[in-house]
Amino acid sequence: MRAELTKSTPSLYLRNLNLLNNPQAPLSGALRGCLGSLDGACIEKLLLHCASALESNDVTLAQQVMWVLNNVASSSGDPNQRLTSWFLRALISRASRLCPTAVGFNGTSTIPRRLMSVTDLAVYVDLIPWHRFGFCASNGAIYKAIEGYSKVHILDFSITHCMQWPTLIDALAKRPEGPPSLKITVPNFRPPVPPLLNVSIEEVGFRLGNFAKFRDVRFEFDVIDDSPCSLSSENHFNESPRFPFQSLLDQLSSLSFDHSNGEALVINCQNWLRYLCDEPNDRQSGRLGEESSRRDAFLDIIKELDPCIVTVVDEDSDLSGPSLTSRITSCFNYLWIPFDALETFLPKDSSQRIDYESDIGHKIENILEFEGCQRIERLESGAQLTHRMKNMGFLSAPFCEETVGEVKSLLDEHASGWGMKREEDMLILTWKGHNSVFATAWVPASFDG
Structure with a gap:
């Protein structure tokens, strides 16, 4: 990817930045040297230069770098320019917290919060295989794990409003020995992140029930009422999350689960574990002692439930670094993937593309702007997750060849840049050879099913 230097008009959210709007602003030699070669590597250096200035409270230098970045960033340009525009927005907002009068920006999120219909969500999920890859891999592992069971209970922890389950219900309806009865339980709480839906979780369950009835699968849907004060869809990242952990x-x-009565328990985690804070200052007392984190405490509980399989899917990058500069490096070198993928088949002014990129912008905003409990995006890589699961007493459950074949068939429906590879205990979705999403499956070391 390569971004050309443009003399674009500053966007609305930059117009109060005095130095950014001043083309005569004095630039250091290092910044002036970047003006002729603003490719991805140089943009990353500028972002890191800006982050270092912010971390050292050097607002003047940060403003100088932002002026250069503003002449590169474009929400309607090439993938590099579009990605840069979201980084710049987040850095400006962060700078406003250091020196509001100098920066002139109030720090409030300016990214629109959109609520999708169920139909919109289906189109969103189908756009690129970012979510469908994990659905397909997990459903394949689940289908194999529940062979021979007459009852299946799935505890579903995900951010995609049960979009994974119609495909599994359809597969179960065709099972040679007949479909099992299926129960799906979801928590009442959902992290306040895109995609957001304009119907309640109860309505989602009702629609799933109708589909299961149409496919002659006995179905039950339940909601864990875990918090009377759980976050609504209107909450913004810059509001302190009240996770009812x-x-x-x-x-x-x-x-309680009756394993002796032919019931299989499945735990499904799709893009969800990252929202369980794992900061050292967030250590919880309890079963694992003072050194256990929320993430580990959750895994400890589900291990004790003795599921026949646990599926964990998430984006394959470490975005939880303690410093702003480390997060910028990881984030910039990872989130170019969806921007580049969308470029291959959607016009620059496509509303679908703009909406999808806006949802990624929410992620960038939270990763770069906030610290402490307000930074809820704390993604760990597949390798880190694998290490954690093994330390917690889980064993890897390899994906069978049939599942691998189904994932490959799914990817054939999308652009040629998408691929898949096996890496230790994971299946990994790739874009032009770069890791994007990992899928894993696990069983407790003590499982005797």
């Missing part, structure tokens, strides 16, 4: 653990601990 202890309530969720208590609810999970109280659930």
Whole structure:
């Protein structure tokens, strides 16, 4: 990817930045040297230069770098320019917290919050295989794990409003021995992140029930009421999240499953574990002692439930670094992937493309602007997750060849840049050879099903 230097008009969210709007602003030699070679590598250096200035409270230098970046960033340009525009927006907002009068920006999120219809969500999921890859890999592993069971109970922790399950219900309806009865349980709490839906979780369950009935699959849908004060879809990243974690653990601990009566318990985690804070200052007392984190405490609970399989899918990058500069490096070298993929088949002014990129912008905003409990995007890589699962007493459940074949068939429906590879205990979705999403499957070391 390569971004050409443009003399674009500053966008609305930059117009109060005095130095950014001053083309005569004095630039250091290092900044002036970048003006002739603003490719991806140089943009990354500028972003890091800006981050270092912000971390050292050098607002003047940060403004100088932002002026250069503003002449590169374009929300309607090439993938590099579009990505840069979101980074610049987040850095400006962060700078406003250091020196509001100098920067002239109030720090409030200016990214529109959109609510999708169920139909819109289906189109969103189908746009690129970012989510469908994980659905397909997980459903294949689940289907194999529940062979011979007459009852299946899925605890679903995901951000995609149960879009994964119609495909599994359809597969179960065709099972040679007949479909099992299926129960899906979801938590009442959902992290306040895109995609957001304009119907309630109960309505989602009702629609799933109708589909299961149409496919002659006995179906039940349940919601764990884990918090009377859970976040609504209107909450913004810059509001402190009130994750009802202890309530969720208590609810999970109280659930009972009759494994001796032919019931298979499945735990499904899709883009969800990252929202369980793993900061050292967020250590929880409890079963694992003072050194256990929320993420580990959750995994400890679900291991004790003795599921026949646990599926974990997420984006394959470490975006949880403690410093702003480390997060910029990881984020810039990872999130170019969806921007580049969308470039291959959607026009620059496509509303679908703009909306999808805006959802990625929410992620960038949270990763770069906030610290402490307000930074809820704390993604760990597939390798880190694998290490964590093994330390927690889980064993890898390899994906069978049939599942691998189904994933490959899915990717054939999308652009030629998408691929898949196996890496230790994972299936990994790739774009032009770069890791994007990982899928894993696990069983507790003590599982005797």
